Amino acid sequence: MKIISSSLLLFIVINIIFVNLGQCQQPIEYSSCQLQSVGSNNINGYVLISNYSGASSEKYTVQVVASGFQNVSSTVYATVRQYGNLLNTNNPVFGYNPNDEYNCTVPGCLGSTTFTTTSMNWTQTFTTPMFNLSPGLKSVVGRIFSLSTSPFDSNYIIAQCVLGIGNPQFIPSTSPMASLNESTNYAAISEIPNNGIQNGAVCYLQPTAAYPLVNGTVLITEIKNIIIGSNQPMGLNIIAMVNGTDGQIGISINQFGDSLTADGSSTGGVWGLSNQTHGLPTNNTRLYGDLGNICVYYNDVAYYNWTTPYIGYFDSIPNLLGRSIVIRSKPYTTSPTYDGSIMATCVIGLRENGNIPATKFNPNTNNAAPTCFPDPTTSTTTGPNTTTSTTGSGSDSGSFSSITTPFMKLTILLISVLSFILL
Numbered sequence: 001m002k003i004i005s006s007s008l009l010l011f012i013v014i015n016i017i018f019v020n021l022g023q024c025q026q027p028i029e030y031s032s033c034q035l036q037s038v039g040s041n042n043i044n045g046y047v048l049i050s051n052y053s054g055a056s057s058e059k060y061t062v063q064v065v066a067s068g069f070q071n072v073s074s075t076v077y078a079t080v081r082q083y084g085n086l087l088n089t090n091n092p093v094f095g096y097n098p099n100d101e102y103n104c105t106v107p108g109c110l111g112s113t114t115f116t117t118t119s120m121n122w123t124q125t126f127t128t129p130m131f132n133l134s135p136g137l138k139s140v141v142g143r144i145f146s147l148s149t150s151p152f153d154s155n156y157i158i159a160q161c162v163l164g165i166g167n168p169q170f171i172p173s174t175s176p177m178a179s180l181n182e183s184t185n186y187a188a189i190s191e192i193p194n195n196g197i198q199n200g201a202v203c204y205l206q207p208t209a210a211y212p213l214v215n216g217t218v219l220i221t222e223i224k225n226i227i228i229g230s231n232q233p234m235g236l237n238i239i240a241m242v243n244g245t246d247g248q249i250g251i252s253i254n255q256f257g258d259s260l261t262a263d264g265s266s267t268g269g270v271w272g273l274s275n276q277t278h279g280l281p282t283n284n285t286r287l288y289g290d291l292g293n294i295c296v297y298y299n300d301v302a303y304y305n306w307t308t309p310y311i312g313y314f315d316s317i318p319n320l321l322g323r324s325i326v327i328r329s330k331p332y333t334t335s336p337t338y339d340g341s342i343m344a345t346c347v348i349g350l351r352e353n354g355n356i357p358a359t360k361f362n363p364n365t366n367n368a369a370p371t372c373f374p375d376p377t378t379s380t381t382t383g384p385n386t387t388t389s390t391t392g393s394g395s396d397s398g399s400f401s402s403i404t405t406p407f408m409k410l411t412i413l414l415i416s417v418l419s420f421i422l423l
Contacts, residue, residue, distance in 0.1 A: 027186050028168070028180055028183045028184070028185060028187075029050065029051040029132070029134060029185065030051075030052075030165075030166040030171075030177070030185045031049045031050075031140065031164060031165065031187050031322070032046060032047065032049070032163070032164060032166035032167075032171075032257075032260055033047050033145055033161035033162055033163050033164055033257075034046050034161055034260055035161050036159065036160060036161055037068065037159050038158055038160060040070070041069060041070050041158050042068040043068040043069060043158060044066065044068055046064075046065055046066075046172070047063070047161060048171065048177055049063075049133065049140070051133060052180055052183070059127045060125065060129045060131070061124070061125050061126075061177065062110055062125075063176065064120060064147070066147070066159065067118060067119035067120075068119075069117075069118045069120070074116060075112055075114050076112060076113055076120070076149065076158070077111075078122070078145070078146075079094070079108050079110060079148065079151075079152070080093070080094045080107070080110065080140045080144065080163070081094060081143055081146055082108070082143065084142045084143050084201070084348070084349015084351070085202050085349060085351050088352060089155065090154060091146075091154045092154070094107050094131070095107040096108060107129075108131070108140075110124060133187040134187075134188065135188045136189075141164065141322035142162065142163065142201070142257075142321035142348065142349050142350045143163055144161065144163070145162075146160040147160070162257070162346075162347040162348075163257075163322065164256065164258055164322045164323065164324065165185060165256050165322040165323055166185060166187065166256060166257070166258050167185070167256040167258040167266045167268055168182070168185055169181050169266075170260050170265075188319070188321075189321045189350070199222035200220060200221045200222065200351035201219075201314070201320070202218065202349060203218050203324075203347055204216075204217055204346050205325065205344040206346055207244070207343065208262060208263050208264045208341070209262040209263060210343075211329070211343040213244035214242065214243065214245060215243050215244060216240060216242035216327075218238065218241075218346065219237075219239045220237070220238050220239075220320070220348065220351075221239075223236070235307045235309035235311075236308060236311050236313065236320075237305075237306070238291065238305070239303075239304065240304035240305075242294060242302040242344070243300075245329075245343065246297075246300075248293050248331040248372045249293065249302060249327055249328060249329060249330070249331060249340075249343070250294075250327070250328035250329075250339075251291045251292065251293065251304055251327055252271075252289045252290060252326050252328070252332065253270070253271045253320050253325060253348070254267035254289060254323060254326045255267070255269055255270070255271045255289070255323065256323065256324060257322045257324050258324070259324070259346075263342060264326060264345045267326055267345055270287045270289040270338075271318075271320070272287025272288045272290070276288070278290060278335075278336055281306070281308070281371060288311050288312075288318075289323070292306070292369075292370025292372075293331040293332055293370055294327075294368070294370075295368075305369075306368075306370050323348055324345050324347055325345065326344075327342070327344045327345070328340040328341065328343060
């Protein structure tokens with residue numbers, strides 16, 4: 001009787017687990033970006049990429065919706081570029097060696113389209129693509145999508161954007177991917193080669209509709225190897241310069257690198273795991289994306305400079321590439337809610353090794369730490385126009401935790417139940 005009861009209980013538990021698995025949101029990989037015009041054109045639109053086809057076999061779908069084409073030939077080429085730096089004018093097609101003859105057999109070649117109007121709605125499907133959105137070296141997340149009038153020459157790019165981890169809830173209703181709006185997105189990039197201090201990321205802040213004067217640059221450098229004679233700590237060094245703001249403002253890494261909304265809401269909440277809670281950088285259980293606040297000004301420019309191992313590195317899973325940097329109009333606090341409006345966002349893109357864009361970062365603000373609230377150990381940084389206070393140092397000693405998926409949790413639950421029954 002005991003064996004029958006145990007078997008019945010095991011059967012019920014297994015059925016409950018698999019029913020719950022069946023009710024889980026459809027896992028997908030989805031990337032999006034908002035096109036920015038280059039040159040004399042006035043192109044605007046968006047790019048969507050997903051691996052979900054709605055059929056039993058997986059395939060990747062690329063959709064480009066854009067308008068404002070002027071002085072453009074009838075053929076436009078869609079490519080993914082090696083890096084996610086929008087200011088790189090020598091950005092090769094992803095996977096293409098410039099020393100070889102170019103052909104469309106590299107991961108970054110997505111195809112071309114011919115049209116005679118000033119707009120396009122182009123969709124391309126790939127059943128065996130050379131690229132993907134999964135963690136790995138072939139992921140296009142954090143790289144630039146470009147439209148150009150040349151198959152490969154970056155000097156002929158007419159519109160581009162950094163492919164981010166898209167927010168499925170904001171997929172346009174007219175898109176063939178609209179049915180994915182309740183899905184869980186597992187798009188990511190990782191396994192970037194370890195080149196010590198040379199690995200980096202960059203993003204250029206774009207204002208939301210309510211704050212048109214806000215802009216800036218964020219540089220992120222991976223430091224895994226200590227240089228002899230340097231006191232630079234290991235971790236990710238994050239430097240931000242923000243124009244068009246005053247007073248203390250919040251800075252965070254948000255879950256999605258999605259720029260499809262004018263108010264920044266598609267970036268989602270602050271990036272983190274379910275067992276982490278929102279807090280300031282002094283909290284060692286904070287969300288990964290809790291970067292704190294910006295409170296140092298020099299010549300009316302807001303500065304931030306902090307190094308932390310808490311976020312992990314570019315080869316960590318998950319990591320920050322393809323997510324958003326978000327600037328808020330009010331500083332973050334320990335409150336579980338976020339005060340202030342989103343002023344600017346940008347998608348974190350992979351930066352070419354060893355190439356650090358000109359930042360004009362003032363040496364007097366090297367200690368622009370993320371905690372602004374005064375305490376007895378407050379230090380002050382003064383510029384010609386503004387004096388403000390920071391507390392703490394420019395680094396911390398937190399640690400990175402790997403992700404635990406819902407499936408792993410269910411597996412652990414099943415093992416625990418089996419162990420209980422067999423005892």
